Amino acid sequence: MAKITLDTLAHSYLDAPQSPEDFALKELNHDWTDGEAYALLGPSGCGKSTLLNIISGLLIPSHGRVLFDGRDVTHLPTAERNIAQVFQFPVVYDTMTVRQNLAFPLKNRGLPADEIRDRVARVGRMIDMEDALDRRASGLTADAKQKISLGRGMVRDDVNALLFDEPLTVIDPHMKWELRTQLKTLHREFGHTMIYVTHDQTEALTFADKVVVMYDGRVVQIGTPDELFERPGHTFVGYFIGSPGMNLFDAEIEGTAARIAGTRVELGARYPTSGGTLKIGVRPEYIRMGETGIPARVTRVEDVGRHKIVRLDVDGHPVAAIAGEGQGVPDGATHVQFAEGGVNVYENDWRVTPEGGDRPGGRIREDAA
Amino acid sequence: MKTENQKAWFLVLPVLILVAFSAVIPLMTVVNYSVQDTFGNNQFFWAGLAWFDDMLHSERMWNALGRQIVFSSIILAIEVPLGVLVARNMPKKGVWASVCLVLMALPLLIPWNVVGTIWQIFGRVDIGLLGYTLDALGVDYNYTQGFYAAWATVIVMDVWHWTSLVALLAYAGLQSIPDAYYQAAKIDQASRWSVFRYIELPKMRGVLTIAILLRFMDSFKIYTEPFVLTGGGPGNATTFLSIDLVKMALGQFDLGPAAAFSLMYFLVIMVISYVFYIVMTNLDKEEGGE
Numbered sequence: 145m146a147k148i149t150l151d152t153l154a155h156s157y158l159d160a161p162q163s164p165e166d167f168a169l170k171e172l173n174h175d176w177t178d179g180e181a182y183a184l185l186g187p188s189g190c191g192k193s194t195l196l197n198i199i200s201g202l203l204i205p206s207h208g209r210v211l212f213d214g215r216d217v218t219h220l221p222t223a224e225r226n227i228a229q230v231f232q233f234p235v236v237y238d239t240m241t242v243r244q245n246l247a248f249p250l251k252n253r254g255l256p257a258d259e260i261r262d263r264v265a266r267v268g269r270m271i272d273m274e275d276a277l278d279r280r281a282s283g284l285t286a287d288a289k290q291k292i293s294l295g296r297g298m299v300r301d302d303v304n305a306l307l308f309d310e311p312l313t314v315i316d317p318h319m320k321w322e323l324r325t326q327l328k329t330l331h332r333e334f335g336h337t338m339i340y341v342t343h344d345q346t347e348a349l350t351f352a353d354k355v356v357v358m359y360d361g362r363v364v365q366i367g368t369p370d371e372l373f374e375r376p377g378h379t380f381v382g383y384f385i386g387s388p389g390m391n392l393f394d395a396e397i398e399g400t401a402a403r404i405a406g407t408r409v410e411l412g413a414r415y416p417t418s419g420g421t422l423k424i425g426v427r428p429e430y431i432r433m434g435e436t437g438i439p440a441r442v443t444r445v446e447d448v449g450r451h452k453i454v455r456l457d458v459d460g461h462p463v464a465a466i467a468g469e470g471q472g473v474p475d476g477a478t479h480v481q482f483a484e485g486g487v488n489v490y491e492n493d494w495r496v497t498p499e500g501g502d503r504p505g506g507r508i509r510e511d512a513a
Numbered sequence: 514m515k516t517e518n519q520k521a522w523f524l525v526l527p528v529l530i531l532v533a534f535s536a537v538i539p540l541m542t543v544v545n546y547s548v549q550d551t552f553g554n555n556q557f558f559w560a561g562l563a564w565f566d567d568m569l570h571s572e573r574m575w576n577a578l579g580r581q582i583v584f585s586s587i588i589l590a591i592e593v594p595l596g597v598l599v600a601r602n603m604p605k606k607g608v609w610a611s612v613c614l615v616l617m618a619l620p621l622l623i624p625w626n627v628v629g630t631i632w633q634i635f636g637r638v639d640i641g642l643l644g645y646t647l648d649a650l651g652v653d654y655n656y657t658q659g660f661y662a663a664w665a666t667v668i669v670m671d672v673w674h675w676t677s678l679v680a681l682l683a684y685a686g687l688q689s690i691p692d693a694y695y696q697a698a699k700i701d702q703a704s705r706w707s708v709f710r711y712i713e714l715p716k717m718r719g720v721l722t723i724a725i726l727l728r729f730m731d732s733f734k735i736y737t738e739p740f741v742l743t744g745g746g747p748g749n750a751t752t753f754l755s756i757d758l759v760k761m762a763l764g765q766f767d768l769g770p771a772a773a774f775s776l777m778y779f780l781v782i783m784v785i786s787y788v789f790y791i792v793m794t795n796l797d798k799e800e801g802g803e
Contacts (some may be wrong), residue, residue, distance in 0.1 A: 202696050223702040237711045243680035248711075249701040296701060 146213040146304040146337065148176040153208035157250025161206070168194045170361045171208070176305070181331045181338040183352035185345060187384070191343045191361040193286060193309060199339065200307050201225045212304055217279070228297020229307040233314065234289030236464060238282035242273060245281050246295050263299050270330060271295045274376075287319040294327075298336070305337040312347065324351055335448050345385050373427070375502060379493045382425045388453060388464040390488075391431065395424040405459035408436040413498035420492040428453065431465035433469055439483035456480060529731055536741055547772035554567055564773035574774060576749065577757040579783075584753060585732045588671045590727055593721065595672065596679025601713070614684075617677040629741025632670040636742075656743060660750045667739050667751050674738070675728060682724040686717035722793040726786060 155169040164170060169191040176182060184192040191388075197203035199210060201222035209218045217225050237245050246264045255263075268274045271291040276284070280294060290311055297306050308327075312320045328351060331338055342348050348355050349369040357365045357372065357380070365377035376382035382390030395402040397417060402409045402424055433440070433454065440463065444455040454465045458480065465480065489496045532770065547564055549557040564750040568574050599617075604610045623631075636656050638644040647654040690712065698708045736755035739745065745752035746759070752760070762771035 200696075200700070203697070222696070222699040227700065229696065229700050231697065233691050233693050235691075235693050236696040237715075239711060239715045248703070248707075252702040252704065254708065278759065296697075 147178045148305060148337065149209075149211040149214070150174045150176075150199075151209040153192075153198065153205055153209065155198060155203070155209065156203045168361055169198070169205075172363055174356075174363065174366070176337060178337055179335040179419045181328075181351060181353045182340065183348035183355045184339060184341045184358060185343070185348040185355050185384075186358035187343055190358040192343075192358050195358070196229075196307055196309055196339065196341050200227050200229050201230075208281055210340070226300065226303055227302050227305050227307060228294075228300065229309065230290060230293045230297065230311045232310045234286050234293055236281040236284070236289045236292050238280075240281055241278050241357070242281050242284075242292055243277040244269070245292050246277075246299050249296055249300060263301070267295045267299045270298060270334075272326070285319075287315045287323055290315065290323065291326075298334070303336065305339060305498075308338065308340040308342075310342055311340075312342075312344075320347075327351065333392045345387075349385070357384065361385070375488060375495065376425065377410070379423065379425060379490050381492060382427070384490070385458070386427055386429075388428055390425045390427050391463045392490070393426070393461070393463075394421050395489075397422055402487075402489070405438055409438070409482065411475065411489070412500070413500060415496045415498050417489075417490045417491050417496060423490040423493075425488040425490055426482050428464040428466040430483035431456075431463065432481045432483060433465060433467070433477035434479055434481060435477070437479040438480065440480045442477060543772045543775050545772075546768045547776055548769075550769050560769055565777070566603040567770055568773045568777060571770075573757065577752055577754050579597045580750075580752065581733060581754045584668070584735070585729055587668055588675070588732050589725060591668070591672050592679050593725060595718070596676050596724065597683045597721070600687055601709075603680070605688065614681070616683075617680055620674050620677050623674070625737035626741050627660055628670060628674050629738040632666060632673075632738070633742050636666050639788055650797045656749050660747065663743050663751050664737035667742060670730065670738055670742065671735070675731070679721075679724045681722040681734065683717055686720040687713060690716045718793075722790070726789060727791065730782060730786055733785075787790065 150172055152171055152173060153169070154167055156167045156172045158166050162169055184195060186192045194203065198205045201220060204219060209216055211217065212225065237248060240248065243264055246267055247260050250260045250263060271294060273291060276288065281289065286402045297303055312323060315323060324347065340351050353368065354366060355369055355372055356363055358447065359378070359380040365372060365381045372381055372385050376385065376390060379392055391405045397415055400411050400414055401413055404424060411510050438458055440456040440458045442454060443457050446453040452467045454467055456463045456465060463480070548560055550560045569799050574773045603613045621624050625740065636644045638648045638655055644654060656662045694712050695708065698712060734755055735753055736759070739751045739753060740756055743751045745756040758771055758774055761767050761774060
């Protein structure tokens with residue numbers, strides 16, 4: 145296992161990139177801490193698979209370096225990096241049995257037969273496929289095949305990192321949870337560095353210790369699931385994570401208050417801004433309906449079971465609010481207010497930290513609810 | 514109310530007529546000839562299974578069959594590996610992939626007798642590029658006189674004409690393998706040979722079965738190319754089953770024996786192809802099943 149360092153890394157598929165738009169992956173510096181589980185989250189085409197392939201060595205970056213524990217591996221071929229990768233499409237060697245599949249990477253590395261046998265038996269237990277070891281791999285279900293691909297990576301004791309490229313895409317929904325839970329258990333028990341690419345926020349938030357959100361070739365925020373929810377560093381994170389995403393209001397800041405649609409809203413802190421476009425972001429969970437605050441009009445109520453999503457119109461802009469179960473829309477709700485601490489300020493789409501720092505102890509979701 | 518009539522029969526009639534005239538009647542004519550003897554004048558005498566018996570004891574037929582089996586085995590042994598090799602080295606995408614595909618398809622578009630003619634001229638010692646060059650290099654090469662020269666030319670000609678078919682089918686098989694397989698193999702440190710053995714070959718098996726079957730049937734029936742090139746010679750060196758059959762039927766006008774010969778020929782191809790197909794699909798099940 146290893147710490148993976150990305151040093152001024154960037155990649156362009158073009159021969160002579162000119163502008164930032166030519167880069168599929170814009171310049172990035174980051175340390176992937178040894179033994180942590182990361183999720184790379186972003187919409188299709190945001191550069192997350194490019195980044196993963198650079199780490200695994202399937203792609204050589206056009207700029208910058210990749211280091212494993214301080215050793216430069218930028219130009220090393222995949223096989224020499226000692227990483228494992230699970231792909232979107234399950235890859236097994238059809239003509240082999242499960243056992244032979246698991247032994248394959250070890251055989252290719254010339255390990256003695258008895259050691260191969262021990263390790264395959266151990267990995268068979270880890271991925272819970274002991275009983276299927278002598279079956280042909282080709283007749284198995286997609287989730288079993290994904291477990292074999294994973295096992296082929298874990299069978300190498302010294303594997304530097306396990307990489308996952310949207311591994312649950314072709315798995316039946318009821319197996320997704322099980323497989324993801326199993327992954328988490330494996331991570332807890334064996335402590336591999338894991339990097340998991342997905343465009344599904346639920347997958348990312350439930351799997352990872354830290355989520356890396358990518359947008360348009362750029363890493364916009366790296367944080368715990370909680371941080372991404374409470375303090376989205378970029379309006380894209382606010383929009384992409386959460387269901388529905390964060391509401392954004394055009395605003396002006398005056399001292400410790402904001403003016404939204406002509407109404408003054410107290411923010412509780414000063415925000416150092418430098419004259420860019422200002423927006424206030426509030427998650428639907430933190431919008432309260434009542435008789436005071438910003439004028440709003442309810443346009444629609446969607447019942448999604450656990451809670452209701454209330455669609456409102458604030459000064460011509462659509463706004464969503466979440467009303468908990470049994471907590472219907474109050475009669476005569478003509479205004480909205482923001483729950484304390486649920487407000488983030490953005491300048492040119494990037495979050496502005498209030499003077500004096502963020503309020504400690506993040507979990508305002510609970511005291512807001 | 515539902516009316517019933519027999520008009521629907523008229524709809525299948527064209528097909529019935531077509532199949533009757535294109536397959537059933539000609540085949541039955543052959544069957545008819547195979548059990549009778551004729552001395553012309555449309556006079557026929559019942560011969561029973563005599564012709565079949567004759568043919569089974571005919572050294573000539575066994576020799577032709579032997580040559581045929583050797584020929585088919587050799588061209589399969591060359592064309593299948595060579596086709597796979599070519600397919601593996603063809604570019605996977607881009608302009609060059611299209612260029613290669615067109616080039617590969619070209620030999621398949623040339624009519625059989627033209628292929629024969631091309632090689633007949635190409636191999637001539639006096640005016641042909643190949644024959645002249647070999648002769649100038651001091652190689653004793655003359656396909657009209659030398660046994661080995663004739664065989665070599667017929668085989669090279671068939672390889673030239675038909676390897677493309679195997680290559681194109683194998684190429685289609687290779688193209689259907691997702692990139693992830695190759696990437697996983699890299700990560701598993703698989704050798705080039707392992708990639709071929711455990712990824713490419715299993716994925717190509719279906720198309721290769723078809724390629725082998727097609728090439729076997731076709732090579733077993735080969736007629737035009739060697740007929741144009743060598744006429745079956747020198748001596749009987751390249752007289753394959755079809756050439757022999759035509760000599761017997763049209764050259765000597767031995768219709769009865771030739772008919773019996775044809776039927777046995779037909780059966781041999783069918784049986785071999787059937788057995789081959791069954792073996793390959795069973796192998797598939799064994800490898801693919803639980």
